[in-house]
Amino acid sequence: MAISNPFKRWLARAAIAVAVGLGPMFLSAGSMSLSAQEKDKAADIPVKRVVMFSSGVAFFEHAGKVDGNASVDMKFNVKDINDLLKSMVLQDLGGGRISTVSYGSREPITRTLGTFSIDLTRNPTLGDLLQQIRGEQIEIDAPTKVTGTILGVETRKVPAGDQVVDEKFVNLLTADGLRSVSLGNVGRIKLSNAKLDAELRQALMVLAMGKDSEKKTVSLSFLGGGKRDVNIGYIQEAPIWKTSYRLVLSDDEKPFLQGWAIVENTTEADWDNVTLTLVSGRPISFVMDLYQPLYVNRPEVKPELYSSLRPRTYEQDLASADDEFRRAGEVQEKAKQLGDQMRRAPALAAAVPQAPGKPGDGYAFGANAGQAAKGEYRMDLQRGGQSVAQAGDVGEMFRYQIATPVKLQRSQSAMLPIVNESVAGDKVSIYNESQHAKHPLNGLKLKNTTDLHLMQGPITVFDDNAYAGDAQIQALQPGTERLISYAMDLDTEVAPSNKQDPQSLTTVRISKGTLYTSHKNVRTKSFLVKNSGKKSKKVLIEHPLQQPWTLVSPKEADEKTRDQYRFAVTAEPGKPATLDVKEEYTSNEQVAINNLDSNTIQYYLNATVVGEDVKKALREVITRKGVIAQAVAKRQELERQVTVIDQEQKRIRDNMAQLPKDSDLFRRYVTKFTQQEDTIEGLRTQITASLAEEQKLRQSLDTYLIGLELK
Known part of the structure; x- marks a missing residue:
């Protein structure tokens, strides 16, 4: 059953109201001021419908009448303002219009504290506070009264018994001169600047209000004439509604189920004849901080600074200098002709003509410069962006519609019957x-x-x-x-027991030198059920469903969940009942035949499930491995003989080192050493040949195995 349709109809009325010109809804963080003739009349719009969801929110609808220009004040917890700003919908159904929704704004406390002359955001010490108001005049008791202007705060090392500790001193400029006072001896400090003292107290008030969890008033303003209906709807955090059941069992009748819904009224108003709907479903709901003013960190751009330039003098053009020299000569010649009168005249200075200025030189105006000068600049808001919002239904949820209106006082809970059936x-x-x-x-x-x-x-x-x-x-x-x-x-007992059968070989095949085998693993779980009661009982035995085991007997379980089998067993009084659950799985292995020893190969030769062609190939492998083993043994014997001769030669060398070179025994050792070297040379030749033979036999075996494809 879908819950979306009633909301669609409710919101459609609001959309129609806006479409026919009833006016939009505006949210403002300040108070609304109206003219004297439009002063709002106080109105009370009680809650009439509540829809509680199992996702931690509820929809509240207030309905009532207003007369003329009316104001509706509603109280909310501070934590609920964000949900209010996100979801509130208002309707004026009598031809009026909605003006504003005003509420007290909440500036981030750290930003607000940062606007005061004394910064309290980081829990400053007394020394930090005095350091912030350097240059201000204070009055302190230390212990005598001292009045002066703060020069600064410094930390000094002072003796304290056997130790040296840090102590802060405030340096003051008093009427009698400079004075340094230990803050440890200060009993009272008074700010002489009344404005600064008031600002400090205001900052402390802001800090205290930041911890206040008082409720906020939201004022709704409706403008219009006459009495008319209005609706107010919003989503708000609410306790999830819960259910509890009572189940009555009887041997003669069907089970009877009674269900109760548990709801809590945590709002600021009593519910008086409220239509209550309980919805089971999990719509997505989240909290977004719309109440707290948000500020974007903007990059600080500093103006580019240049060093001041020194005045520069420029030399005259050579052609201009020659012309000036020529004109100066002509002036001197005229002065001689005019006599003493001309000699007393001031020298003529060369004049540099200037071009007449043109209006607007040095300023490049854009295409809208003329419009801007005339005050005709216009911002086109239609180019600012497009709406991307779309409406639609999301899934279906089940609801319980409480038949009778509910009365529930604030901060009270109630149990409501929702199921009463067999x-x-x-x-x-x-x-x-x-x-x-x-x-x-x-x-x-x-x-x-x-x-x-x-x-x-x-x-x-x-x-x-x-x-x-x-x-x-x-x-x-x-x-x-x-x-x-x-x-x-x-009255019922169950005795379980386990049986694990030996692993059995099921299939063997050979493919390209690899032996592939399959083994069957079988286990049986037995359950002995004893009923000591007076009535026959149906016992459901749960057995874990584990991979890779598959059920063999019984062929099917009576019930099967994601991780359990359930088998039904009828247990009669005084008669044991048994259940055997048999499971099996097949394990597969593969191994290179070259890595198998003779005993393992013999095991497969004796197995009845192995085919005759596979056995014939395994016998051939044993024969070829035997030939290879003989070649290996022959080579190892030759290598042993070489080792024995090497050890004998070492003994001879040690003896020859102790004998004179012209002795008979020395010459005898030389002769024997020569004979042994000839023997070693012959043995090494045979070893080389034996290694070649071994390699040939192994390659022959590998070629034989690669060519096998047997089942």
């Missing part, structure tokens, strides 16, 4: 060795035969008019089944 179910005992090795659990195979989606929650089970235990279910859709367990079945 359901289908069969009593069973559920055995799982990992949970309890001896006894199964009393349980029920519960089927949701209602038309409702049952949310997860605890179930209190009553059997034969008595409390039987507690159970828990996950979300259960209509028509689906779940097992629940609520108590230990002490």
Whole structure:
């Protein structure tokens, strides 16, 4: 059942209101001021509908009437302002329009504190504070009263018993001169500057208000004439609604299920005849900080500075200098002709003509310069961007519509009945060795035969008019089944036992020198069930589903989950019942035939599952390996003889070193040494030939094996 349609209809009314000219909704962080004749009338718009989701949010709809220009004040927790700014929708359904939604802005406290002359953002010490107000006049008691202007704060090493410690001193300029006072001796400090003192107190007030969790007032302004209906809707954080169930079992009747929804009113208003809807689903919901003013860090660009330039003098053009010299000569000649009168006249200076200036020289205006001068500059907002928002439905959720209006005071909780029907179910005992090795659990195979989606929650089970235990279910859709367990079945015992069969060879084949084998692994788990009660019981035995094991017997399980088999066993009173669960898996191995020893090959020759062609090839391998072994033994014997002669020659060398070279024994050793060298040379020739023969035999075996393809 979809929950989206009622919201679609509700929002469509708001869209139609805007389309016919009822006016947009504006959000502002300041207070709205109206003219005297448009002063708002106070109005109260109570909450009329609440939709609670299982994702930690709820939709609240207020509905009521306003008269003329009206103002609606609503209180919210500071933490809920972000959800309000993200989701609030307003409707004026009587031809009016929505003016503003005003609320107190919240400046980041660190940024606000940074605007004061005294910076309190980093928890400054007394010395840090005095350092910040250097140049200000203060009055201190140390212990006598001292008034002076702060020059600075310094740290000095002072003796303290057997140690030397750091101590801060404030340096002051007083009427009597410079004075240094230890801050450790200061009892009181008063700022003489009243404005600075007030600013410090204001900064402390801002710091205190930053920790205040008081509620904020949001003012909604509706403009229009006459009485008319208005709606206010928004999403707000809310406790998830929970469910709990009661299940009554009886041997004569169907199980009866009663379900309750648990809701809490954590809002600032009482719910009086509120239409309540409970939605089971997980719509995506998040919090975005829209309440806190955000500032972008902008790069600081410094103007490029250049060093001041020295004035420069320039030499005159040579042609101009010659012309000036010529004109100066003519002036002197005229002065001689005019006499003494001309001689007393001042010398004429050469005049440099200047071109008349043109308006606008040195300034390049753009194409809009004329419009800018006339005040006709225009910003085209249509080119600023395009909306990319799209509307659509996202999935479906299940809802519980509470039939009767709900009354619930603020900070109160309530239980509301949502299920009160008979359901289908069969009593069973559920055995799982990992949970309890001896006894199964009393349980029920519960089927949701209602038309409702049952949310997860605890179930209190009553059997034969008595409390039987507690159970828990996950979300259960209509028509689906779940097992629940609520108590230990002490009347039933289960004895498990294991049997592991020896690994058996199933197939052998040879391919390109590699022997491929398959082995079957078989295990059996037996369960002996004893029922000491008075009634026949159906016992569900859970057995882990493990890879790569596959089920052999029984051929199929009665139930199968992602990680469990379930087998049903009927246990009669006083009659043992057994269940054998047989599983197997086949393991595959491969090994190079050259790496097999004779005993391993003989094992495959004796196996009945090995084909005759494979056995014939293995016998040929044994024969060829035998020939190779003989060649190896022959070579090793030759190498042994060489080693013996080498050791004998070492002994002869040691003896010859002790004998005179002209002695008979020395000459005898020389003769024997020569004979041994001839023998070693012959042996080494045979060893070389033997190695070549070995290599030839091994290559022949490899060629033979590569060519095999047998099953």
